[in-house]
Amino acid sequence: MTIKAILTDIEGTTSAVSFVFDVLFPYAKQHLPEFVREHAAEPDVAAQLQAVRDDSAEPDASIERVIEILLQWIAEDRKATPLKALQGMVWQQGYQAGQLKGHVYPDAVEALKNWHQAGYALYVYSSGSIQAQKLIFGCSEAGDLSGLFSGYFDTTSGHKRDQASYRSITSKIGQPAEAILFLSDIVEELDAAQLAGMATCALVRDGGALEGHPNFSSFAAIEPSAF
Incomplete structure (x- = not known):
């Protein structure tokens, strides 16, 4: 079946780890600590802080204890949804202040623009929050790339190594799974997408090979019509 949509990971794929x-x-x-202390009473922030308490089974945790938990999760690189949401809020302030610029590989920028122009629907699936995804592309070193994308998915759609997540995303995109090409640098993610019926493409920017999937070192070499 002809590829109609392209779903891409960010870290290690469009952007440097x-x-x-x-x-x-x-x-x-x-x-993050200062942000939480200053904005804890705001509804969006308060909801995420409560989610931290729920996830850590500490319903009565103080603000300082919640901050402590969040910093521990950062140290562990835990893919916790409330942490990702709060990080996204902190990063938004940094992008708006001009202290941060999203990194996107030049080959990815060019390919994404070409694919969009060619009529492919482009989507993002990352463990980072949707807000953080939009900031990386919307405030990138290459300018505002947000107009290239039709949608974003994060861990609220499920974990990236679970094929059920890709079935859910397929339903939301509204295309048959075999019409969607998924790009990632993690073989377990590619395996899960493949099991869900998607076409897959492995990015191996630092060399090596991911077994069971076509391997490319650059977006420039990927031709979606070949899948």
């Missing part, structure tokens, strides 16, 4: 670990995570770690 180092940007996330060396820029975004340290920024969130530095600024």
Whole structure:
């Protein structure tokens, strides 16, 4: 079946892993405590803080204890939805202040623009919150790329190594699974997408190979019509 939609991961795929670990995570770690203290009473923030209490089974945790839990989750690189949501809020402030610029590989920028122009519907699926995804592309070093995308998916659609997540996303995109091409640098994610019926493409920017999937070192070499 002809590919109609392209679903892409971010970290290690469109963007450098180092940007996330060396820029975004340290920024969130530095600024999150102050952000939580200043905005704890706001409904959107309060809801996420309550979710932290629920997830950690500490219903009466104080604001300072919640901050402590969040910093521990950052240290563990835990894919916790309330942490991702709060990080996204902190990063938004950083992007708006001009302190952060989203990294997107030049080959990814060019390919995404070409695919969009060619009529492919483009989507993002990342463990980072939808808000954080929009910020990376909307405030990128290459300018505002947000207009290229038809939708975004995060862990609220399920974990990235679970095929059920890809079935859910397929339903939301509204295309048959075999008409969707998924791009990632993680073989377990590619395996899950493949089991859900999607076409898959592995990004191996640093060399090596991900078994069971076509491998590419750059977006420039990917031709969606070949899948």
